[in-house]
Amino acid sequence: MASPMRSLLTNPNRYLQAFRLFLANSTEHQCMREFMERQLPAVIASIGNEKPTINILSVGGGAGEIDLLILSKVQASYPGVTINNDVIEPSADQISKYKERVAETSSLENIKFTWHEETSYEYESRMNAEKKSKKWDFIHMIQMLYYVKDVPATIRYFQSLLEAQGKLLIILVSERFVEWVHTSIARAK
Numbered sequence: 001m002a003s004p005m006r007s008l009l010t011n012p013n014r015y016l017q018a019f020r021l022f023l024a025n026s027t028e029h030q031c032m033r034e035f036m037e038r039q040l041p042a043v044i045a046s047i048g049n050e051k052p053t054i055n056i057l058s059v060g061g062g063a064g065e066i067d068l069l070i071l072s073k074v075q076a077s078y079p080g081v082t083i084n085n086d087v088i089e090p091s092a093d094q095i096s097k098y099k100e101r102v103a104e105t106s107s108l109e110n111i112k113f114t115w116h117e118e119t120s121y122e123y124e125s126r127m128n129a130e131k132k133s134k135k136w137d138f139i140h141m142i143q144m145l146y147y148v149k150d151v152p153a154t155i156r157y158f159q160s161l162l163e164a165q166g167k168l169l170i171i172l173v174s175e176r177f178v179e180w181v182h183t184s185i186a187r188a189k
């Protein structure tokens with residue numbers, strides 16, 4: 001049987017319905033913000049030691065809200081250091097919103113943004129075809145692994161792109177919450 005999360009993703013109407021329920025009933029953004037405040041500084045404490053530039057890869061960066069929060073924490077930990085922030089994001093609409101957010105935000109002067117309009121798999125295929133394996137100090141995949149067909153292979157690939165002191169951050173909602181969303185939709189019908 002397909003997993004509850006996968007069946008949500010293959011049905012756009014059901015997904016939108018679920019997402020609205022999710023936002024209405026979860027403390028997702030609040031939890032994420034708490035994590036960024038309390039835990040993230042320790043996670044990134046060693047990624048940029050003595051480096052003139054910190055390279056960050058956001059996989060499925062969406063409209064950039066969480067990315068900018070992460071970047072503010074990296075800036076606070078490494079004041080004045082140049083940051084290259086690359087974003088893999090297949091949705092043109094999300095990229096456009098991300099660019100608007102960057103344009104409206106001050107204190108991003110030392111950050112260079114590069115957007116790749118493609119999926120994580122397309123990025124991997126393109127890098128392999130170009131024989132490139134750029135290394136990263138920090139890679140994050142926040143609420144995006146649900147969309148990927150081969151999760152272990154995706155994690156293995158991006159983990160292989162980490163610098164020696166690099167860190168990979170993955171954030172997902174638990175399957176139990178998705179099951180709860182399914183049940184709630186079924187009851188609402």
Ligand SMILES: C[S@@+](CC[C@H](N)C(=O)[O-])C[C@H]1O[C@@H](n2cnc3c(N)ncnc32)[C@H](O)[C@@H]1O
Pocket residue numbers: 059060061062063064065066088089090091094118119120121141142143144147148
């Ligand atoms: C739920 S959003 C999360 C956005 C952002 N990380 C956040 O937490 O606010 C998931 C994002 O992953 C993107 N996405 C979907 N499939 C993807 C794939 N195969 N590779 C990379 N990103 C993908 C979607 O377009 C969407 O912007």
